[in-house]
Amino acid sequence: MRGWSFPLGRFFGVEVRIHAFFLLLLAMAIAAGSVAGAGTGRVLVLWFLLLFAVGVRELARALAATWYGLELRGILLLPTGGLMTYATLEATERASEPAMQRRMAVVGPLASIGFGLLLGAIVLASAPGISLVARPWVTPAYLLRSMVWLNLLLGAINLLPALPLDGGRVFRTGTVEGAPGGKDRRQPAKSGAKLGAGLGFGIGGGLGQWIAIALVVGGLLLSNVWLVLLGAFVLIGAHMENQGLLVQTDVDSVRMRDVMLTQFSTLSASDTLEDAVQRAVHTLQDVFPVVRGGNLVGAVSRQNILEALATHGNSYVQGVMTRSFQTALPDDSLVKTLRRIMGEEGAQLVPVMEGERIVGIVTPQNLSQSMGLLNQTRRMKRVEEQ
Numbered sequence: 001m002r003g004w005s006f007p008l009g010r011f012f013g014v015e016v017r018i019h020a021f022f023l024l025l026l027a028m029a030i031a032a033g034s035v036a037g038a039g040t041g042r043v044l045v046l047w048f049l050l051l052f053a054v055g056v057r058e059l060a061r062a063l064a065a066t067w068y069g070l071e072l073r074g075i076l077l078l079p080t081g082g083l084m085t086y087a088t089l090e091a092t093e094r095a096s097e098p099a100m101q102r103r104m105a106v107v108g109p110l111a112s113i114g115f116g117l118l119l120g121a122i123v124l125a126s127a128p129g130i131s132l133v134a135r136p137w138v139t140p141a142y143l144l145r146s147m148v149w150l151n152l153l154l155g156a157i158n159l160l161p162a163l164p165l166d167g168g169r170v171f172r173t174g175t176v177e178g179a180p181g182g183k184d185r186r187q188p189a190k191s192g193a194k195l196g197a198g199l200g201f202g203i204g205g206g207l208g209q210w211i212a213i214a215l216v217v218g219g220l221l222l223s224n225v226w227l228v229l230l231g232a233f234v235l236i237g238a239h240m241e242n243q244g245l246l247v248q249t250d251v252d253s254v255r256m257r258d259v260m261l262t263q264f265s266t267l268s269a270s271d272t273l274e275d276a277v278q279r280a281v282h283t284l285q286d287v288f289p290v291v292r293g294g295n296l297v298g299a300v301s302r303q304n305i306l307e308a309l310a311t312h313g314n315s316y317v318q319g320v321m322t323r324s325f326q327t328a329l330p331d332d333s334l335v336k337t338l339r340r341i342m343g344e345e346g347a348q349l350v351p352v353m354e355g356e357r358i359v360g361i362v363t364p365q366n367l368s369q370s371m372g373l374l375n376q377t378r379r380m381k382r383v384e385e386q
Contacts, residue, residue: 005076014062015074022051025079025229042140049143050079053112053150058082060111064104070095080165080233081108081158093335105166109155116151123148162211162234209235256337257330259370260352260360266291267300269318273309276317280305287349287363290321296358298323299349327353330360337362 005017026047030040058075065072065084073087086092094100120132123144130144137149161171212234219227265283267276269292276288280302290298298321308320328337328350337350352360362370 008077014072016077017074018051018077019079021233022077022079025050028229039140042143045143046138046140046146049147050150050154051077053115053147053154054079054081056115056151057108057112057154061104061107064107065095068094068100068103070100078233080230081154083164101169105169108166109158112151112155112158116148116155119151120148157230160211160234162209165234254334254371254374255330256328256332256334256350256352256362257360258374259334259367260330260362261285261366261370262360264289264361266358267317268292269297269316269321271317272314273305273317273320274314276300276305277309285363286365287361289349289351289358289361290317291358292318295356296327296351296353297321299325299351325349325351327351328362330354334362 004020006020006023008016008018010016026044029043029047054077058077058081061082061084062072062075070091071087072091073085076083076085084095086095095104123130123132127144130142132145132148134142134145138146138153140146158166160167162168212231215227215231215234217231219229219231265279265285265288267279267288267290269290271279280288286303287299287301289296290300298318300317300321304320304322305317308315330352350362351358352362
């Protein structure tokens with residue numbers, strides 16, 4: 001979310017950022033306006049009207065997310081709308097449900113079109129001499145008319161069946177849910193379900209790419225820079241959406257065995273801290289399971305070992321290890337396990353057990369890397385299956 005974006009501030013705990021393409025759009029609009037003889041001030045006002053239209057749309061979606069109990073972490077503003085990130089795994093999981101995606105997808109276009117119609121009624125009532133249907137609809141020369149049409153067009157554009165636009169989300173969730181096994185993503189993927197999922201992601205993403213390319217080509221043929229930019233925004237937004245697509249849609253299918261470290265070092269409770277440091281030098285592991293006689297009795301981090309050595313000198317691992325931890329089984333759901341341990345203060349790792357034997361560990365450090373690799377391999381498998 002932070003790549004190629006700039007912070008606008010934090011509002012009610014939600015970080016709002018603006019994508020660099022908004023600034024590129026401003027630069028291109030100023031350049032095009034100077035060629036057409038439009039003043040830079042009017043072009044700047046028109047740009048702020050677009051930013052305001054996107055802000056109104058995302059405010060409506062943020063209120064809807066709050067209404068549905070989805071805690072937001074941040075919103076990234078794009079010229080075609082915004083991308084939301086959620087503060088908790090539970091919120092991300094709920095937001096990825098097809099029914100919730102359809103509800104949220106309706107809010108944006110309705111807010112933009114409704115606000116545009118309201119502005120149109122106000123303009124007609126206060127200045128009846130202004131023609132709202134005259135062409136061009138969006139131009140620096142007629143800012144009141146442009147203000148109305150920016151909202152109407154923003155709502156209409158988001159009805160296109162192209163990710164990350166709202167129409168693409170509705171189209172994708174409808175296709176996936178209608179596929180065999182699509183309503184329960186936790187079931188093993190049968191051939192029909194795989195095909196349905198492939199169609200859902202392929203149509204939502206693939207059709208969106210074709211629509212974006214068609215907009216770019218149409219803009220070049222018609223010498224319309226706005227169509228070219230719109231196509232580019234859809235392509236970029238689709239790419240950003242696809243980066244998090246696997247985590248949001250297949251998160252329930254990830255098991256602990258899929259992401260756990262199977263090659264790891266352990267420490268003995270009777271090891272000294274100096275011995276533990278020497279062991280830690282030869283591994284990239286940050287957190288170590290602590291065993292006594294083959295039984296798991298705790299966990300200790302490299303940082304805790306170093307701090308204890310610096311503060312109290314050499315002692316034993318059992319004196320600084322964490323004794324409160326929860327274990328998991330290899331086939332346990334990753335999301336449910338993380339949700340279960342989320343309230344555990346100081347939780348540093350999750351040991352994965354088979355009977356009394358520890359067969360793997362999951363730490364905050366390895367989890368993001370393992371999920372990234374898992375995302376890539378599953379995405380490549382989808383491409384092969386399509």
